[in-house]
Amino acid sequence: MKKIFACIALLFTIGVFNVNAQCDTIANFCHQNNFTVEYVSDGQNYRAFLFGDQEAEFETTFFGGVTYRIAGCTGFSQGDLIFTVKDQDNNVLFDSIEQKNSPYWNFKVENTITVKISAKLDDLENTSGCATILIGFKQ
Template sequence: MKKLALYSIFTLFVGFGVKAQDCETLVKDCEVLLKGKEKNFVSDGQVYTAFLDREKAEFKTTFFGGTTYRIAATAGTDDEYVIFTVKDLQGNIIFSNRKYKNSSYWDFKVPITIPVIIETELDMDKKITGCAVMMIGFKR
């Protein structure tokens, strides 16, 4: 019985370690997407990470008028696993990469300062569980 309990605890910690390590790798991949080939986007300093299992994660931020932003997201080697949707505080959809084959990043310029909610979820047709990483950057 003791062996079973110890094995269960060990498996639990190893499992969390694998998830954390997987997320750390994805953060580096997401940084590459955020900077892009032209390397003219700078991170806002936040890394939005969630382990998703058939669910959505929400992140709140503010976009400042006149600024060009890039949202980048990844959940694995196929960068089209993550769907991100930008909504205003009333829930109106401003943008979703779902309409663009789940593009792993998107650039846009906002005309006015606006607080937003960004929802991330995995594309259930491609992946049902795993770590999703999103970063937001602005153009230099």
């Protein structure tokens, strides 16, 4: 019984490390392909491993007077993550589907605002994957 438990624990641990490694690789790809020298990352990685039609939600605050870039990736091709940005009243500020699955969005915030970013997989492209959202600000 102890051997079975040890094997299950080992397999679970290996799986967790593989998922984290995959997410790290995708985050690096997303940063290299969507951020130029004029945008600096906020240092946060918003990510979740998703299956099927699962959706991840992240909350963040944007500060007034700052120009931001939000980039979303789930693999090694552009536009494979569907993401929306909504304000506190649930008004849609950005929807990547309406922008032909654009992998990023540049915008300037006039007043400080808290937003909810929802991300899901493009079901035509992926059945599972690491949804990664990166946020940067213009220097």
